[in-house]
Amino acid sequence: MNDTTQYPPLPDRLSVDPRSPYHVAAVFEHDVGIKLNGKERNDVEEYCISEGWISVAAGKARDRKGNPLMIKVKGVVEAFYR
Template structure:
């Protein structure tokens, strides 16, 4: 089976305004495993620094983007 998907970057954000956003990668379905537990609410991750950003409830900032909190631990990203 030939895999033509782009390689997963070390750091990725789902926010199109972020400098770490990659539209080609975000079109694919990506899974994030954080501390050996599957997470479906990750807004941004960094594998080398070992953190993810997840939303804090339904709170949003003044621009309408979700407020996030940074959690540190073991991060694994993969294509589903």
């Protein structure tokens, strides 16, 4: 990871869901890591750096359409390429 010019810049807000307006497919061609309050998280579905939150699944709970229920966790968010 010496040369980061080949990676697209990480957006302020990013979502894993391709139906979301915050989904950027070019970013997901590379490994993206998320840290919340200094701890790396592997279960992040969406994040917003400027507002300071991440969205994670709430266990095995599902909504009526079969999508996982999401919880917002607040803190200092840092996104990076692995």
